[in-house]
Amino acid sequence: MVFGNSHAVKNASFELDEGRFLTILGPSGSGKTTLLRMIAGFQRPSAGEIVINGTPVSAAPPHKRSIGMVFQKLALFPHMTAAENVAFPLKMRRFDAQTIPERVQRYLDLVQLGPYADRRIHQLSGGQQQRVAIARALVFEPDLLLLDEPLAALDRKLREEMQLEFRRIQRELGVTTINVTHDQREALVVSDEVIVMDKGEIQQMAPPSATYRNPANAFVAGFIGVTNFISGTVVSSAGSEVAFRSGGETIAGTWRAKDAVPAAGSAVTGALRAEQIRLAASEAGLGNCQTTRTGTVRDAIFEGERTVYDIALASSSTRLRVFDHDPGAHKQFAIGETVAMGWNAQDVLTYPN
Amino acid sequence: MNAPLSKTIVIWVMVGMVLIVLSAPTLVVLGASFTSGNIIAFPPDGFSLQWYAKIAMAADLRDAFMRSLAVATICTLIAIPIGTLAGIALSKYAIRFEKTFQVYLLLPFTIPLIGSGIGLMLLFGQMGMLGQIWPIGVACCVINLPFMIWAVSASAGGLDPDLELAAANCGAPPISTFLHVTLPAVMPGVISGSLLMFILALNEFLVSLLLTDARTVTLPVQIYNSIRSIITPDLAAISVVFIACAALVIALLDRLVGLDIFLKSK
Numbered sequence: 001m002v003f004g005n006s007h008a009v010k011n012a013s014f015e016l017d018e019g020r021f022l023t024i025l026g027p028s029g030s031g032k033t034t035l036l037r038m039i040a041g042f043q044r045p046s047a048g049e050i051v052i053n054g055t056p057v058s059a060a061p062p063h064k065r066s067i068g069m070v071f072q073k074l075a076l077f078p079h080m081t082a083a084e085n086v087a088f089p090l091k092m093r094r095f096d097a098q099t100i101p102e103r104v105q106r107y108l109d110l111v112q113l114g115p116y117a118d119r120r121i122h123q124l125s126g127g128q129q130q131r132v133a134i135a136r137a138l139v140f141e142p143d144l145l146l147l148d149e150p151l152a153a154l155d156r157k158l159r160e161e162m163q164l165e166f167r168r169i170q171r172e173l174g175v176t177t178i179n180v181t182h183d184q185r186e187a188l189v190v191s192d193e194v195i196v197m198d199k200g201e202i203q204q205m206a207p208p209s210a211t212y213r214n215p216a217n218a219f220v221a222g223f224i225g226v227t228n229f230i231s232g233t234v235v236s237s238a239g240s241e242v243a244f245r246s247g248g249e250t251i252a253g254t255w256r257a258k259d260a261v262p263a264a265g266s267a268v269t270g271a272l273r274a275e276q277i278r279l280a281a282s283e284a285g286l287g288n289c290q291t292t293r294t295g296t297v298r299d300a301i302f303e304g305e306r307t308v309y310d311i312a313l314a315s316s317s318t319r320l321r322v323f324d325h326d327p328g329a330h331k332q333f334a335i336g337e338t339v340a341m342g343w344n345a346q347d348v349l350t351y352p353n
Numbered sequence: 354m355n356a357p358l359s360k361t362i363v364i365w366v367m368v369g370m371v372l373i374v375l376s377a378p379t380l381v382v383l384g385a386s387f388t389s390g391n392i393i394a395f396p397p398d399g400f401s402l403q404w405y406a407k408i409a410m411a412a413d414l415r416d417a418f419m420r421s422l423a424v425a426t427i428c429t430l431i432a433i434p435i436g437t438l439a440g441i442a443l444s445k446y447a448i449r450f451e452k453t454f455q456v457y458l459l460l461p462f463t464i465p466l467i468g469s470g471i472g473l474m475l476l477f478g479q480m481g482m483l484g485q486i487w488p489i490g491v492a493c494c495v496i497n498l499p500f501m502i503w504a505v506s507a508s509a510g511g512l513d514p515d516l517e518l519a520a521a522n523c524g525a526p527p528i529s530t531f532l533h534v535t536l537p538a539v540m541p542g543v544i545s546g547s548l549l550m551f552i553l554a555l556n557e558f559l560v561s562l563l564l565t566d567a568r569t570v571t572l573p574v575q576i577y578n579s580i581r582s583i584i585t586p587d588l589a590a591i592s593v594v595f596i597a598c599a600a601l602v603i604a605l606l607d608r609l610v611g612l613d614i615f616l617k618s619k
Contacts, residue, residue: 042518062521063530075519079537088533089523136523 009034009200013048016178016193021170023179023187026197027223032180035197036148039178041065052143063092068137068175069146073153074129076121082132083108083117089140107135110169127158134166138173145170147179151186163189184224188212196220217257218351221271226308228277228320230270231353237261242350244268247316252291253348267353275323276347279309280340281331289342295320297333307332311339379596386589393586404590414591417575420486421555424571427490428554429547432501435494436550437543440505441535445512462499469496470560477564489564489571493554500553501546508542509535541610548606552599 009031016022024032037043039050041062050058057065068089076085086104095103108114111131121129130150137145147166151159167190170177181187187194188208196203196211196219204216215221222229232246240255253270255261262268280286283294298319299310309322322341324332333339381395389399408414443455461469473495477488516538520530536543558573565574572595576588 040518040522042521061526062518063524063526067522069519069522071515071519073513073515075513075515077516077519077534077537079540088520088525092520092524092526092529092533140524 009038009045012197012200012202014195014202014205016176018053018176019174020192021167021177021179021190022193022195023181023191024195024197025181025184025187025223027182030197031200032182032197033148034200036146036178036180039144040067040069040146066140066143067146068140068142068144069148070130070133070137070150072148072150074133074150076129076132076136078121081118081120082113082124082128082135085121085132086135086139089136093140095140103139104135107139110138110172111135111165126154127162130154130162131165134169138169138175141173141175143176145175145177147177147181149181152181152183159183159186160189166190188224196223198223214256215271215349218269218271218353221349221351226274226321226323228272228274230272230318230348232268232270234262234264234266234268236264241345242268244270244350246270247318249293249313249315249318251348252345253350254346256349257351259352262352268350269353270348270350272320272343272348274308274321275325276343277320277322278342279322279324279333280342281333283340283342286340286342290344291348292340292342294338294340297335297337297339300333300335302332309333309339311341314338382589382592382596385586386593388586388589391585393584393589404586405594407587408591408594411587414572414575414587417570417572418591418594420569421572423486424490424493424557424561425551425554427487428493428497429551431491431494432498432550433543433547436498436501436546437505437536437539439498440502440542440546441509441539443502444506444509445514458502459499461496466496466559467563470563473560474563483564484566484568486569489561489569490554492560492564493557494550496560497550497553497557500549504546504549505539505542508539512538544610545606548602548609552602555598555602556595 012031012035024035026032034043038045041057041060041064045058048058049056052065052067077088080088083104086107087100090100090103091097105114105117108117111134113128113131113135116124116128119128121132124132133150151162154162163186166177166179170190179186179190188211191208193205194208194211195205196216198219204211204220206214206216211220212224215224218229221227230246230251232244232251235243235245235250237243237255240261242253242255242261243250244253245251251270253268278286278289283292286292294314295311296314297309298312301308301310305325307324309324311320311322312318313320320341384397385393385395386397386404387400387402388394388397389401389403390397392398439458443451443458470492473488473492474483477483477492482488512535516534517530520534521527525533556573557571558577561571562574562577565571570578572591576591579585579588
């Protein structure tokens, strides 16, 4: 799929291979929903072209496109039963009337709603309504499935269950899927590819692990994961290794942006993930770390599977968030305690400011 | 709720008084219609159904009643397509001059009925259409149309705007989307609006008074004409039949869409 436009969305060109699950991730107002609505045909791109299976579709009205969509508020037809909702696209797309009931039942079974076919929409739970919406979007075997944040309104447990359900159904049918969300976890969990959008522009398109490990810029590094940002000015560089000064300290980092390493004096930002920082009572307990610092614990938040520390560096005013993923196995630090922190230069992802 | 007893008593006394005041005219007419005497009186002078028997035989009242039903039917049949489309359009689409349209559509409602009645009388008179039933139906539709539009637009306003997009996404062209999705979704508004139009046209008096003559007189006008000559209990009886018809429509409304929707539709 090739795409290009401006204003709410600009220069949003990307291609997606058949059968892949793509998530467009971005904060609200980043243009991700506009992008999806243009693909569905509800909005006309002012420039550029959308191509599905080699056919340009920008000029086609939505009902002439072979695209299934699950809406944010589901938009199920309230006066129809679950089965009637699922049968609607088949009737509108003139499928052979004889095959419709069997096909509707097959798709209701696929989403595990077989016994609820004759229920009205308001008689179904939130999760069941989700499933009806999925069945309605898939029943006519569209070339493309669009998901417009359909899970946003669900509680966390149900949302995580439905994420895996989307993944299962998508794998089972092999339907090319574009999902839109602002939930970074969902993007990592369900997708083959992730596009991160901001201010109407695509920041990065990569598989989930690459997006997480090799963010293309500081925005992507900050949007996915919990990241500490340290800004400063370049002191020296050798290859991709960069040293920059920040608040009276020199920090060693690794240059991750596409463009060349900037000259000394340029402003840069280092991004350091909260889980890449090791924590110990003293420097001796840290093991091999290229950079070590001491700091004071300002806050310790117990989250069950991990403890999140907010630590102020002793040598500057910088505050760092640090994860301890194993809070049961060793001592927890108390607020006010002095701790040693260590990390490696390769984990300080450095970008132009 | 555990309101103190005194509060409960005060509230129920007030509710009771309001109910009495509101239903008093109906109760008086109802009582008077069962009188066995020869003059209209309340409390009734004995009990009999003789006045119901009399109106059943009275051809003029029966004909007037049938004409009223015809007027109400014509009015409703015209109001359904016009009011439905206008109501949907006004609430769902960004129309140029929307405010102007709204004022224009509400105008008949703000003009005193006697004014619009005279206007319609002159208009239909010029066109030589007086003396027929259907102009009365048209007139009732014109003056009451805002109620229909309100009922429909209240229904349409609560509609998820994505519903029509979802229909398009399912492959429905615009006309199918309207027939299969938009129209069923606003149906409660259409039903309550139509029944309201029917009742209003059935009861319409002032405009009908100006537009009817001896051949086309409707029931409210017929009753009025009779009162001017001699007040007999048969008028109370026909009023009761009349009220019963309106009550029947309300009951129908409650069964079909629920009175709550009807009351909410402004």
